[in-house]
Amino acid sequence: MTFRTTLAGASLGLLAALPGAAQQSENAVRFAYGQTLESPDPYFTTLRLGVILGRNVWDTLVVRNLESGEFEPLLATEWEWVDDTTLDLTLREGVTFHDGSTFEADDVVYTLSYAADPENRIVSQQVANWIESVEKTGDYSVRITTTGPTPSALEFVSSQLAIMPSDHYTGPGGTTDADLPIGTGPFRYAEYSAGGEIVLERFEDYTATDAKSAASLDRVSIRTIPDQQTQIAELLSGGLDLTMGLPKDQADQLAQMPGVEVQSGETMRIVFLQINTSEDTPNPALQDVRVRRALNHAIDRDAISENLVGEGSNTIDTVCFIDQFGCTDEGATSYAFDPDKARALLEEAGYGDGLTVELYAYRERHISEAVINYLSDVGVSVELNFMQPAAMRDAMRAREVELAQNAWGSYSIYDLSASTPVYFGGQPDDNALDPELIETLKDAGETMDTEERKSLYQQALKRIADEALAVPMFTLPVYYAGAEGLSFDTYPDEILRFWEFSWSE
Amino acid sequence: MPIYLAKRFGLAVLVAFCVSILAFALLRLQGNAAGALAGEGASAEDLAIIVETYGLDRPLIVQYASWLGDVLRGDFGTSYFFKSPVSDLIFDKIGNTVILAIMSLTIALAISIPLGVLAAVFSGSWIDRLCSLVSLLGQALPSFFLALCLVMLFAIKWRMLPASGADSWRHFILPAATLGYYITPPFMRLVRAGMIDALSNDYVRTARAKGLPAHRVILKHALRNALVPVVGLVTVQLGLLIGGSVVIESIFALDGLGYLAYQAIGYRDFPVLQAVVLLLSVVYVVLTLLSDIVNAWLDPRLRVS
Numbered sequence: 001m002t003f004r005t006t007l008a009g010a011s012l013g014l015l016a017a018l019p020g021a022a023q024q025s026e027n028a029v030r031f032a033y034g035q036t037l038e039s040p041d042p043y044f045t046t047l048r049l050g051v052i053l054g055r056n057v058w059d060t061l062v063v064r065n066l067e068s069g070e071f072e073p074l075l076a077t078e079w080e081w082v083d084d085t086t087l088d089l090t091l092r093e094g095v096t097f098h099d100g101s102t103f104e105a106d107d108v109v110y111t112l113s114y115a116a117d118p119e120n121r122i123v124s125q126q127v128a129n130w131i132e133s134v135e136k137t138g139d140y141s142v143r144i145t146t147t148g149p150t151p152s153a154l155e156f157v158s159s160q161l162a163i164m165p166s167d168h169y170t171g172p173g174g175t176t177d178a179d180l181p182i183g184t185g186p187f188r189y190a191e192y193s194a195g196g197e198i199v200l201e202r203f204e205d206y207t208a209t210d211a212k213s214a215a216s217l218d219r220v221s222i223r224t225i226p227d228q229q230t231q232i233a234e235l236l237s238g239g240l241d242l243t244m245g246l247p248k249d250q251a252d253q254l255a256q257m258p259g260v261e262v263q264s265g266e267t268m269r270i271v272f273l274q275i276n277t278s279e280d281t282p283n284p285a286l287q288d289v290r291v292r293r294a295l296n297h298a299i300d301r302d303a304i305s306e307n308l309v310g311e312g313s314n315t316i317d318t319v320c321f322i323d324q325f326g327c328t329d330e331g332a333t334s335y336a337f338d339p340d341k342a343r344a345l346l347e348e349a350g351y352g353d354g355l356t357v358e359l360y361a362y363r364e365r366h367i368s369e370a371v372i373n374y375l376s377d378v379g380v381s382v383e384l385n386f387m388q389p390a391a392m393r394d395a396m397r398a399r400e401v402e403l404a405q406n407a408w409g410s411y412s413i414y415d416l417s418a419s420t421p422v423y424f425g426g427q428p429d430d431n432a433l434d435p436e437l438i439e440t441l442k443d444a445g446e447t448m449d450t451e452e453r454k455s456l457y458q459q460a461l462k463r464i465a466d467e468a469l470a471v472p473m474f475t476l477p478v479y480y481a482g483a484e485g486l487s488f489d490t491y492p493d494e495i496l497r498f499w500e501f502s503w504s505e
Numbered sequence: 506m507p508i509y510l511a512k513r514f515g516l517a518v519l520v521a522f523c524v525s526i527l528a529f530a531l532l533r534l535q536g537n538a539a540g541a542l543a544g545e546g547a548s549a550e551d552l553a554i555i556v557e558t559y560g561l562d563r564p565l566i567v568q569y570a571s572w573l574g575d576v577l578r579g580d581f582g583t584s585y586f587f588k589s590p591v592s593d594l595i596f597d598k599i600g601n602t603v604i605l606a607i608m609s610l611t612i613a614l615a616i617s618i619p620l621g622v623l624a625a626v627f628s629g630s631w632i633d634r635l636c637s638l639v640s641l642l643g644q645a646l647p648s649f650f651l652a653l654c655l656v657m658l659f660a661i662k663w664r665m666l667p668a669s670g671a672d673s674w675r676h677f678i679l680p681a682a683t684l685g686y687y688i689t690p691p692f693m694r695l696v697r698a699g700m701i702d703a704l705s706n707d708y709v710r711t712a713r714a715k716g717l718p719a720h721r722v723i724l725k726h727a728l729r730n731a732l733v734p735v736v737g738l739v740t741v742q743l744g745l746l747i748g749g750s751v752v753i754e755s756i757f758a759l760d761g762l763g764y765l766a767y768q769a770i771g772y773r774d775f776p777v778l779q780a781v782v783l784l785l786s787v788v789y790v791v792l793t794l795l796s797d798i799v800n801a802w803l804d805p806r807l808r809v810s
Contacts (some may be wrong), residue, residue, distance in 0.1 A: 036586075036768050038586045038587055038588070039587070039588060039774075044588070046543065046544030046547065047544070097677060115521055118554070121554050121558060123543070123544070123547075123551060124547075124548075124551060125548060125550045125551055125554070126550075129550070163806075169705060173588060174560070175588075193597070194584075194587040194589055194597070195587070195594075195598075195760060195764070195765065195768065196597075196760055223669075223670065223758065224758060225669055225758040226758065226764075226768075227755060227756045227758070228756050229656075229756075230656070230668060230756055230757065230758055233657070233660055233661055233668040233669070234660075234667075234669055235667045237660040237661045237664055237667075237668050238662045238664065239660070239667055239668055239669070239670075255524045348537070359640070388540075388541070389540075390539075390540025390541045390543070391540070391631045393540060393547075394540060397549070427549075428548070428549045429754065
């Protein structure tokens with residue numbers, strides 16, 4: 001009896017010591033992410049979490065309205081292309097950084113010049129390598145000169161180019177004397193330790209605009225929890241309010257649990273099979289357009305998208321995300337699921353007795369398995385090489401890959417220049433190396449006239465589809481699981497806008 | 506004794522050196538570091554910058570020599586991934602791992618000593634078999650499975666303990682219980698064998714003949730002698746626990762050395778991984794050396810041989 005009483009007492013004691021599960025009353029959100037952030041500075045991390053923090057702690061000069069597709073003012077109130085390589089911007093007055101210092105033209109000149117200098121080694125060079133120089137034209141105006149016509153310049157300005165205070169860095173590689181980096185965004189860093197917990201607090205003096213409101217939450221804490229089961233356990237036990245990136249089956253099960261709400265949203269990430277048709281292809285059969293068309297007809301993309309990938313996934317006919325500038329499926333050949341036609345095409349190409357291809361993949365293995373089944377049904381036997389992303393990239397760049405299952409997120413950039421040219425524009429990942437395509441995509445990338453640019457992109461996309469240089473499949477959704485009562489919107493760029501989050505009454 | 510000590514110490518240094526070469530070679534065999542560090546969507550330009558920054562294009566022997574030279578000067582280098590000094594990272598994380606190791610060991614001993622004593626006292630009976638079964642389960646159950654079961658019960662169902670993190674002592678209970686239960690069997694077997702041996706000794710018979718109560722004979726006379734070999738095993742297991750908590754720390758998102766190593770493997774963060782491996786091998790070697798010295802002190806025959 002005594003033992004039992006002691007045990008019961010101890011249990012109650014532990015229970016009483018638990019932190020209050022209701023973060024609602026504290027107006028805070030506890031979020032878990034699966035990977036460790038290597039740096040609190042968005043210029044020095046490749047993780048999605050880094051992009052998320054970049055948007056919450058910093059502001060960009062302009063911002064894209066994802067509904068209208070138009071750019072809207074943020075730190076810049078006006079902008080104008082003076083000529084093909086000169087962009088003038090007028091800056092907003094009265095904005096302050098988290099340490100109370102005033103935002104002005106010097107900060108923009110400093111940040112963009114730092115990012116553009118390859119010596120400083122920001123992790124994604126393409127974000128700023130189009131900038132030739134930045135000069136101050138007044139206390140609140142700057143002029144950016146580009147290295148050549150860069151129609152997608154505003155895309156980078158609106159997405160990745162967060163503005164830091166001048167003299168933030170002490171040298172290359174993001175070195176700084178500041179304990180915590182500061183920005184002008186709706187949240188400021190309150191805590192950060194390498195691999196440990198990150199805490200954001202609302203920035204009370206944030207300059208709200210139509211494009212970006214002030215934060216409603218007081219606090220956001222972010223922890224790294226690599227194990228998805230542990231994330232779910234924390235969510236169910238009240239130790240967490242939000243997690244993202246769950247697989248469909250687990251999200252479906254979680255949706256049945258009380259106290260948890262699951263949302264899914266389409267993302268910009270497109271899945272497609274890239275076909276090595278280059279001169280060096282290890283499988284010459286892939287140079288035959290009939291074989292490539294057969295591959296396209298053999299796979300039931302709708303069924304995979306609906307049953308395996310889930311809500312939020314849409315099939316695609318071209319290798320780009322449909323909301324990106326320049327992406328269209330108009331005029332491009334669409335290959336319906338038709339195994340008989342696939343068999344006939346293979347027969348016609350001389351592979352009626354069967355064909356063997358190697359498929360390389362580094363993620364979404366369940367999709368690879370489905371693809372293998374569909375292909376084997378029409379007589380194409382597939383050998384799967386499932387590997388680490390870096391190893392697969394090396395193999396692709398050495399043109400050793402026959403079929404590559406890619407999942408490309410375009411760095412969340414709403415411009416086709418961030419997707420199709422990566423795989424068909426003569427860049428290292430291009431396994432088609434089609435001179436006509438390379439030329440068309442290069443022209444489009446340097447054309448400032450929007451209509452002409454659109455038409456060039458359409459021409460390129462049509463050629464890829466007509467020649468069946470790839471098997472476009474579908475977009476991937478992302479699943480978010482949150483505590484009941486947490487209200488937020490999801491976006492295809494997978495960026496959590498914590499300033500829009502709130503707890504319902 | 507000094508010659509014996511010098512020999513053991515020389516051997517320990519040699520082991521640590523061999524481990525560092527082996528770790529270096531194995532890590533390089535994993536593939537190129539720049540690719541893993543650069544992330545999925547890296548361009549050739551981004552990769553080239555990483556290779557240049559960390560000198561990854563130099564011959565392996567040059568990379569190793571430069572690393573060893575720095576380590577001998579006390580500089581473990583800078584993490585490729587976190588870009589902060591490796592020694593700072595290790596200093597930040599080692600505390601959690603040591604707490605976890607000590608708690609796990611305490612739990613293991615708290616389970617294995619009573620089970621071992623019970624099994625020995627009732628040797629051959631169903632109690633003996635039950636004790637062996639309970640302890641063997643610890644080794645047979647994969648630790649991640651036990652971890653999930655404990656989380657399901659204590660964190661989700663009863664909400665008594667947090668499921669992950671390292672903010673308070675309560676956060677360590679589930680991971681320590683998982684690890685502790687896992688290392689219970691060798692302790693339990695050692696206690697059981699030692700107790701059976703001790704209970705058959707003359708001094709126990711004498712104690713019983715004096716009319717001492719059974720619990721005093723078992724706990725005071727027999728157990729004390731049976732525990733001597735356990736001390737040696739504790740040092741070895743402590744070394745294993747400090748290095749072997751990679752999986753458990755990752756499952757429980759416990760921000761310790763094992764978790765740091767897990768991240769470093771994923772990102773091919775060579776400086777961190779090499780430092781962790783070297784540190785763990787040194788800890789292990791030092792603990793083994795200590796145990797050898799203690800044993801030699803206790804048993805003069807070892808010194809002579």
